[in-house]
Amino acid sequence: MYLHGTSTINAQGHLEVGGCDVVDLKAQFGTPLYIVDEALVRQRCREYMEAFRASGLKFQVAYASKAFCVMAMCRLAEEEGLSLDVVSEGELYTALQAGFPAERIHFHGNNKTPDEIEMALKAEIGCFVVDNFTELQLLNAIAKEQNRHVNVLLRVTPGVEAHTHEYISTGQTDSKFGFDIGNGTAFEAVQQAHEAEQLHLLGVHSHIGSQIFETEGFQMAVERVAQFAREVKQQLGVVFQVVNLGGGFGIRYVEGDTPLQVSEYVKAITDGVKQHFAGIAEQLPEIWVEPGRSVVGDAGTTLYTIGSVKEIPGVRKYVAVDGGMTDNPRPALYESRYDSVLANRANEETSEVVSIAGKCCESGDMLIWDVSLPRVAFGDLLAVTCTGAYNYAMASNYNRIARPAVVFVKDGQADVVVRRETREDVVNNDVIPARMQKQTVQA
């Protein structure tokens, strides 16, 4: 059993997170429940900020809100001095509703709609990360209508493939994202952006993948982007003031995952920038990064109540919990692996290997295959660890299952940051057309 952050086992043998006994959390908030260890999230934010300060470079750490975008999280990121990466109207709205400073918001996405662009321009966000030529023209045109000038980065694909699951690689040439450096598209984009009246080109952005455990990919990306910056300077006289190296820093989900310290990733990037950007312009560029998973991932725990247990002699024991792919689609989507703790009897020796099933009507709804646990029974509590990133964010209402609540826990205090959905919430947007209404017979 591996416990993250402030998680411990207390004298009653219960899992405790942020000083809160999860048995009490179940009594107070029910299950399934997303529990976020606030101190650990803040610690991760600080690790990024401190590592960059130590580099002496100018920087911004933009939390990639897609990993877990709720208003309280935006507040936390603001309090810790981070910027914010958003990719949709919904994420932008969440940030603005939370009062996040617009000038520290960066807007991503490969298909921003005219409405989204208008909204972000009106809000006067800090920067658009322009993904393609359609957007470049659209943004320039809408900014012109609104009589505004707008900061842009161009998303480029440096042709670096990070060692990661293929569904979440984005640095290679064959990608729906960005302008390719290798085939000259990125150079053309720089020319167009430089000439576009309403656009102020700050620099470029590159994101090479996700859940990355080594620094080589980032170092290669820095080198390629620096080569590109040199060409652009020489041929167009354009200097990149900002280079954004994206996110993708890995975390430990299960034994065998070997992430580096935040400071090691940051040092690899900042050293690479100092080495490869030296001499291109008078000043080194400002460096931005966009960590998502590594800010919130290991701070999340999902608490479930165990229900049915099905033993197939000689084959397998299925232990079903009261959630599943609706609150954590990652095992079904990416074959992601998770670890768990029998949260109400966490001191007991493990005695059997079981598989944890969700409650959705689908065989693929499995959370963990083959995990060692003490002998479990109906009503026990199971905590699945490391669920802070891309779990609530990707939750669905499949089978019309209501989304769980999210609580922040810290120093023995638990605060709801997202209320549990109710049955009523689930039908809230349903409409029965008038012609299908049941006739009420008048007396």
Ligand code: LLP
């Ligand atoms: N910046 C950009 C432009 C990105 O596309 C992403 C993630 C990030 C930053 C943050 O990456 P992180 O530090 O979280 O790895 N749903 C998948 C992950 C998709 C990541 C998409 N982009 C999952 O559950 O693993």
